[in-house]
Amino acid sequence: MSETTHSQVSFSDELLKEVNRVIGQFPEGKQKSALIRVLHIAQAEFGWLSVPVMDYVARLLHIQPIEVYEVATFYSMYDTKPVGKVKLEVCRTGPCMIEGAEKIVKYIEDKLGIQDGETTADGIFTLKTVECLGACGYAPMLQAGEKYHEHLTEAKVDELIEAYRKNPVANYMGQETNLNSAKS
Amino acid sequence: MTRKLLLDKVNVEGIAGYDVYRKNGGYRSVEKALKTMSPDEVVEEVKKSGLRGRGGAGFPTGMKWSFLAKPEGVPRHLLCNADESEPGTFKDRYLMEKIPHLLIEGMIVSSFALGANQSYIYIRGEYMYVLRILEKAIAEAYANGWLGKNILGTGFDLDLSVTPGAGAYICGEETALIESLEGKRGNPRIKPPFPAVKGLWQRPTVVNNVETIAAVVPIVNDGGEEYAKIGIGRSTGTKLISAGGNINKPGVYEIEMNITVEEFIYSDTYCGGIKNGKRLKACVPGGSSVPILPHYLVCKTAAGEDRLMTYESLADGGFATGSMLGSGGFIVYDEDQCIVRNTWNFTRFYHHESCGQCSPCREGTGWMEKVLHRLEYGHGKMEDINLLWDIQRKIEGNTICPLGDAAAWPVAAAIRHFREEFEWHVNEPKACMERNYGLVTEKTFETATA
Amino acid sequence: MSEQTEKIKVTIDGKLVEVAPGTTILNAAREIGGEVVPPAMCYYSSLKGSGGKCRTCLVEVSKGSEKDPRPMPKLVASCSTPVADGMEVKNKSSEKVLDARKGVVEFLLINHPLDCPICDQAGECHLQDLAFEHGLEKTRYEFKRRTFDQIDIGEYIKLHMTRCILCYRCVYTADQLTNAREHGVLKRGDAAEISTYIQNSLDNDFIGNVIDVCPVGALTDRTFRFKSRVWYTKPMDVHCECSKCSGKAVAWMIGDEIARITARKDQYGEVKEFICNDCRFNKKQKSDWVFEGPRHIDRHSVISANKYEDPIPEHTPLLNKA
Numbered sequence A: 001m002s003e004t005t006h007s008q009v010s011f012s013d014e015l016l017k018e019v020n021r022v023i024g025q026f027p028e029g030k031q032k033s034a035l036i037r038v039l040h041i042a043q044a045e046f047g048w049l050s051v052p053v054m055d056y057v058a059r060l061l062h063i064q065p066i067e068v069y070e071v072a073t074f075y076s077m078y079d080t081k082p083v084g085k086v087k088l089e090v091c092r093t094g095p096c097m098i099e100g101a102e103k104i105v106k107y108i109e110d111k112l113g114i115q116d117g118e119t120t121a122d123g124i125f126t127l128k129t130v131e132c133l134g135a136c137g138y139a140p141m142l143q144a145g146e147k148y149h150e151h152l153t154e155a156k157v158d159e160l161i162e163a164y165r166k167n168p169v170a171n172y173m174g175q176e177t178n179l180n181s182a183k184s
Numbered sequence B: 001m002t003r004k005l006l007l008d009k010v011n012v013e014g015i016a017g018y019d020v021y022r023k024n025g026g027y028r029s030v031e032k033a034l035k036t037m038s039p040d041e042v043v044e045e046v047k048k049s050g051l052r053g054r055g056g057a058g059f060p061t062g063m064k065w066s067f068l069a070k071p072e073g074v075p076r077h078l079l080c081n082a083d084e085s086e087p088g089t090f091k092d093r094y095l096m097e098k099i100p101h102l103l104i105e106g107m108i109v110s111s112f113a114l115g116a117n118q119s120y121i122y123i124r125g126e127y128m129y130v131l132r133i134l135e136k137a138i139a140e141a142y143a144n145g146w147l148g149k150n151i152l153g154t155g156f157d158l159d160l161s162v163t164p165g166a167g168a169y170i171c172g173e174e175t176a177l178i179e180s181l182e183g184k185r186g187n188p189r190i191k192p193p194f195p196a197v198k199g200l201w202q203r204p205t206v207v208n209n210v211e212t213i214a215a216v217v218p219i220v221n222d223g224g225e226e227y228a229k230i231g232i233g234r235s236t237g238t239k240l241i242s243a244g245g246n247i248n249k250p251g252v253y254e255i256e257m258n259i260t261v262e263e264f265i266y267s268d269t270y271c272g273g274i275k276n277g278k279r280l281k282a283c284v285p286g287g288s289s290v291p292i293l294p295h296y297l298v299c300k301t302a303a304g305e306d307r308l309m310t311y312e313s314l315a316d317g318g319f320a321t322g323s324m325l326g327s328g329g330f331i332v333y334d335e336d337q338c339i340v341r342n343t344w345n346f347t348r349f350y351h352h353e354s355c356g357q358c359s360p361c362r363e364g365t366g367w368m369e370k371v372l373h374r375l376e377y378g379h380g381k382m383e384d385i386n387l388l389w390d391i392q393r394k395i396e397g398n399t400i401c402p403l404g405d406a407a408a409w410p411v412a413a414a415i416r417h418f419r420e421e422f423e424w425h426v427n428e429p430k431a432c433m434e435r436n437y438g439l440v441t442e443k444t445f446e447t448a449t450a
Numbered sequence C: 001m002s003e004q005t006e007k008i009k010v011t012i013d014g015k016l017v018e019v020a021p022g023t024t025i026l027n028a029a030r031e032i033g034g035e036v037v038p039p040a041m042c043y044y045s046s047l048k049g050s051g052g053k054c055r056t057c058l059v060e061v062s063k064g065s066e067k068d069p070r071p072m073p074k075l076v077a078s079c080s081t082p083v084a085d086g087m088e089v090k091n092k093s094s095e096k097v098l099d100a101r102k103g104v105v106e107f108l109l110i111n112h113p114l115d116c117p118i119c120d121q122a123g124e125c126h127l128q129d130l131a132f133e134h135g136l137e138k139t140r141y142e143f144k145r146r147t148f149d150q151i152d153i154g155e156y157i158k159l160h161m162t163r164c165i166l167c168y169r170c171v172y173t174a175d176q177l178t179n180a181r182e183h184g185v186l187k188r189g190d191a192a193e194i195s196t197y198i199q200n201s202l203d204n205d206f207i208g209n210v211i212d213v214c215p216v217g218a219l220t221d222r223t224f225r226f227k228s229r230v231w232y233t234k235p236m237d238v239h240c241e242c243s244k245c246s247g248k249a250v251a252w253m254i255g256d257e258i259a260r261i262t263a264r265k266d267q268y269g270e271v272k273e274f275i276c277n278d279c280r281f282n283k284k285q286k287s288d289w290v291f292e293g294p295r296h297i298d299r300h301s302v303i304s305a306n307k308y309e310d311p312i313p314e315h316t317p318l319l320n321k322a
């Protein structure tokens, strides 16, 4: 966790293509509308949003750096400080709380030896409590990268922490989720 | 068997993919609308259906559509609100994930009705994996000629894309959503002007919830009148309910708006009763913003009638003894839950989600959270209860956007119905840390005859 | 009718006024003047987009219009609600308004540091005026107040974020008067702050005007010489030849010396002609200016009402006792 900023900031050609695709979804001159998506891409690529990363995004979209800082600090998914490779975001809101979210948070805190908001010494895990993730019927739950882990138990938490420790890639793009939803 | 209009095909193997969706009657409404109807006729069907917005406010959709300004030469936009962040609500995610083409089909027909040629689905950033599902489905729709230029040779053009938020409940408020879609902070706009006149990029804009837009598909297919036959009074059609909390069978249910709350909670078709054989303590029937009801007002209204799962019946008695259908986020509390803790938890949510633009909400939500925290942890004073009441009263109605009201209502309702439990926290600071209060005593209400 | 645009009628606290369509309730009230004018902390007539945020200007619309006489269900922000023909508005004559306004003042103060005795703005602070007129006797807030470190944004301006009420006026000023805004609002909710994020210095020819638009002492002039209370200084209307701005300003004098320069403000505390940094920060010699005479401060305020004398009086209990 020694990095305090980024020195080399640029997207690969492939990511630039993606950025241009996103910009292309909006009319001429409205490229600022791509900002939120591009910041997600940047965060996935660089881990967090340092000033050089945000300035780079501002240049890509032809806007002022302050316009990027304003947005990056408004939305709770963006990290403007370094975080671990895998963010465990546990929902703490009402419906999850009454189904045991607080116990899950405590269990993870004890297991990893960190508090809410902290990162493990090996830089793998950051624990963050977050507000309702729209999974109230499958509580308690946490999100890691893009993936929702629902109906959590201590055993399930053990399992997924083990799995992420072996393979600390939080970006589970495209992986099947196993919603345990109501029968229709 | 209850009729299902949105989720009837949801368990068909492979329905998330284009081919299966199409084979099961998908995109019929696009063919019908674009080839045989005028945009105004589509609006007319939606009016006839009695469809009301499923995002929370319940505003009649057809009427909202007819308010859209149509100045010559200015593009108009339809935005789908897939921000779904109201605690207790998870139906839109279910629908988008399971049957994404239904939303896309609804977007095409609705865009046609409004004369919009560039539409967007704004989805909360945490649903990134759902965004990818939608993008895949949109690509399939383009590939099969349902999107793009000259759809079905009718001359109607439509571009559709999905764009994410990044963690902000407030972006579900329609003008904050528009700001966010413009790449800005999610600060709600001061109204007037309304989005119907000046919305996205200052152009006339309609914002509708995912479920609202999906419901347009069966309305166009079967006709508005057919849709209006389902339900009671002004609560027409079917409604998706996200059921959560201490129940045996949490999940998303599509109901006809005519069943009783009692049936919904206790029947095996739906929630299957309270978990672990406990007693019902309270219920928040429409997402965290709506007033909480104590056990004795959940299944019956104050007048002693059966409460129904409809807009009107859930609101029966006003805020004094009723609540709201809201977004359909149905949260059930058993006797072991603490109302003070839950109120504190919700208030912390609103404090966390306030955009901070206007003083009552920016300052008041944090203040209420601190007072509630103190009460919950046994350090409260008796005056705190009245203080809370006064703070919420000074927020409600005095803010730029309804988030202020949404923060005030749960506090007001908790005090209104559970005051004795708050007082107990003050009087029994030790006990309140060790156990929960249990059920509150039933109050009697003058059953209004006038 | 000889008039080109037809005027419409609106009644505020029983006083009738005729204004052009599209006028806001607040501006209609300003045409009447006096007691019927609601206080405004965020609205600023020359700043496009300003207003609507602080909620101090809330009024009751007891009759919507001649056509639709129904009252409006909620109080409305008078600064951003247009009038309609036949509208009837209650400001001071509405209990609801006074009650809500009291609430707004209390909200604005719960996180405000009670440091008037050491604040540069004391004596010309709109929040102080507002609290004096509409506040409660004592605060009911018992928690730690939010604090921020003071920062210098460039050599001219100091930002004391703890005092900020997030009116956004400075942001609109920077948007409107400069071509590349460098400061803005960061974070959200009650953690929101005005900042440059990377401690940029704001150096644009007109950026000094953010000091004048700030209703409280959050943005102050680092070149204010001889640390002094505002009411010890004597304001003089002055002007100079300036290639960048109108050169019309106010020199705040201590004896024979210029303590600071500001733009000229009207009775609502609003600057009509913004001045450039050069005039504001660099022309501190008497010889830089042509003196026109003493400036009459007719703003309804703590200084003009002579409520401020030395030592700090106990006039606003809320501000002096925590």
Ligand SMILES: Cc1cc2nc3c(=O)[nH]c(=O)nc-3n(C[C@H](O)[C@H](O)[C@H](O)COP(=O)(O)O)c2cc1C
Pocket (backbone or CB within 6 Å): B052, B053, B054, B055, B056, B057, B058, B059, B061, B064, B081, B082, B083, B084, B085, B086, B169, B170, B171, B172, B173, B174, B175, B207, B208, B209, B210, B212, B213, B401, B402, B403, B406
């Ligand atoms: C704070 C706040 C959050 C909201 N969140 C949502 C949301 O997540 N999804 C939604 O559809 N509507 C939400 N709404 C309601 C929208 O503002 C708007 O009324 C709705 O999208 C209109 O669509 P409908 O008429 O189809 O319901 C929210 C409103 C407020 C004030």
Ligand code: SF4
Pocket (backbone or CB within 6 Å): B170, B187, B188, B353, B354, B355, B356, B357, B358, B359, B361, B362, B399, B400, B401, B402, B403, B404
């Ligand atoms: S009510 Fe709250 S969320 Fe809405 S504009 Fe005001 S501060 Fe922002």
Ligand code: SF4
Pocket (backbone or CB within 6 Å): C163, C164, C165, C166, C167, C168, C169, C170, C171, C194, C210, C213, C214, C215, C216, C218, C219
């Ligand atoms: S610094 Fe002053 S002008 Fe800027 S937002 Fe704060 S109070 Fe308003």
Ligand code: FES
Pocket (backbone or CB within 6 Å): C039, C040, C041, C042, C043, C051, C052, C053, C054, C055, C056, C057, C058, C077, C078, C079, C080
């Ligand atoms: S002056 Fe109208 S809301 Fe601030």
